[in-house]
Amino acid sequence: MSSKDPSNKVISINRRRGQKGDPFALNTRRNRGSKARVIAITSGKGGVGKTSIVANLGYAFTKLGQKVLILDADLGLGNLDVLLGLAPKYNLSHVITGEKAIEDILIEGPGQMKILPASSGIQELTHLTRDQKIQIFTQLDSLIDSVDILFIDTAAGISANVMDFNAMAQEIVVVVSPEPTSITDAYALMKVLSLKYSEKVCKLLVNMTTRPEEGREVFRQLHLVTDRFLDITSEYLGCILYDEKVTKGVKNQKIVSELYPDTQASRCFKDLARKLSHMQPGNLPEGGSNLFWRHLVQNNL
Numbered sequence: 023m024s025s026k027d028p029s030n031k032v033i034s035i036n037r038r039r040g041q042k043g044d045p046f047a048l049n050t051r052r053n054r055g056s057k058a059r060v061i062a063i064t065s066g067k068g069g070v071g072k073t074s075i076v077a078n079l080g081y082a083f084t085k086l087g088q089k090v091l092i093l094d095a096d097l098g099l100g101n102l103d104v105l106l107g108l109a110p111k112y113n114l115s116h117v118i119t120g121e122k123a124i125e126d127i128l129i130e131g132p133g134q135m136k137i138l139p140a141s142s143g144i145q146e147l148t149h150l151t152r153d154q155k156i157q158i159f160t161q162l163d164s165l166i167d168s169v170d171i172l173f174i175d176t177a178a179g180i181s182a183n184v185m186d187f188n189a190m191a192q193e194i195v196v197v198v199s200p201e202p203t204s205i206t207d208a209y210a211l212m213k214v215l216s217l218k219y220s221e222k223v224c225k226l227l228v229n230m231t232t233r234p235e236e237g238r239e240v241f242r243q244l245h246l247v248t249d250r251f252l253d254i255t256s257e258y259l260g261c262i263l264y265d266e267k268v269t270k271g272v273k274n275q276k277i278v279s280e281l282y283p284d285t286q287a288s289r290c291f292k293d294l295a296r297k298l299s300h301m302q303p304g305n306l307p308e309g310g311s312n313l314f315w316r317h318l319v320q321n322n323l
């Protein structure tokens with residue numbers, strides 16, 4: 023990658039997020055006060071392995087004795103349930119329309135992970151209205167204190183939907199593969215996170231590497247440009263090796279960590295879960311839970 027800013031595109035998300043007077047500005051996760059750790063797994067480019075990572079990482083966390091909740095936030099093209107061989111009757115679209123409460127759509131996956139499935143093929147869900155977002159977030163708040171950790175599997179890209187879910191998380195993990203297009207898209211995503219959402223830190227996870235050194239090299243390349251051009255720090259979280267067993271698992275609708283616990287990808291997921299569990303989550307102030315969303319609703323925002 024050159025040391026020139028690789029993204030000269032004007033990022034035209036015309037939102038007032040983070041500016042004074044914007045209700046959302048008051049409502050970052052840091053004001054939520056919830057005890058659960060909230061981690062968004064996101065990427066610029068699609069197909070880099072977010073859903074596989076969320077499913078396997080979630081499972082690895084259950085093996086560490088943690089109560090795990092996964093939100094499939096790829097609202098228009100959700101496929102976490104398919105990956106896990108589950109066939110949910112209801113999904114988040116039913117919560118948005120008010121037909122179901124969030125508890126009614128919860129399903130259980132491997133390791134007793136709780137999953138909130140998304141729908142597939144409903145285009146309107148890729149552009150949620152403010153009211154629809156409030157509907158999801160307030161209901162989510164009612165669940166969050168019953169778990170230790172919430173993983174959010176976002177859609178790819180830099181849409182407002184994706185960014186809202188990222189902004190709601192305490193920690194953002196940007197997934198990147200060694201392909202140059204994935205690296206430039208990760209840069210574009212970090213640029214939006216920094217410029218429009220005032221994010222200061224994100225963790226970088228390199229998936230589908232042939233060897234661990236390749237993960238470090240991808241991080242080095244990306245870090246070089248983010249460090250130079252953006253006001254956001256990227257931390258190297260680690261890498262997941264390319265492993266054909268991951269795809270074999272998908273074909274069997276079972277996650278690789280369950281089907282082949284000793285294969286190299288499964289070992290990477292276990293190591294990653296252990297590493298993350300030893301890391302301090304972002305700063306959360308003391309206070310009652312659900313402050314964030316209660317505030318939002320009470321103020322009729």
Ligand SMILES: Nc1ncnc2c1ncn2[C@@H]1O[C@H](COP(=O)(O)OP(=O)(O)O)[C@@H](O)[C@H]1O
Pocket residue numbers: 065067068069070071072073074075229230231262263264265266267268269272287
């Ligand atoms: N570490 C890996 N090794 C081999 N294949 C992988 C790995 N991670 C993901 N894949 C494959 O890449 C494809 C895209 O993965 P997916 O998790 O659906 O990506 P995303 O959610 O980012 O679109 C799937 O076919 C999956 O099996």
Ligand SMILES: [Mg+2]
Pocket residue numbers: 072073074096101
């Ligand atoms: Mg996905």
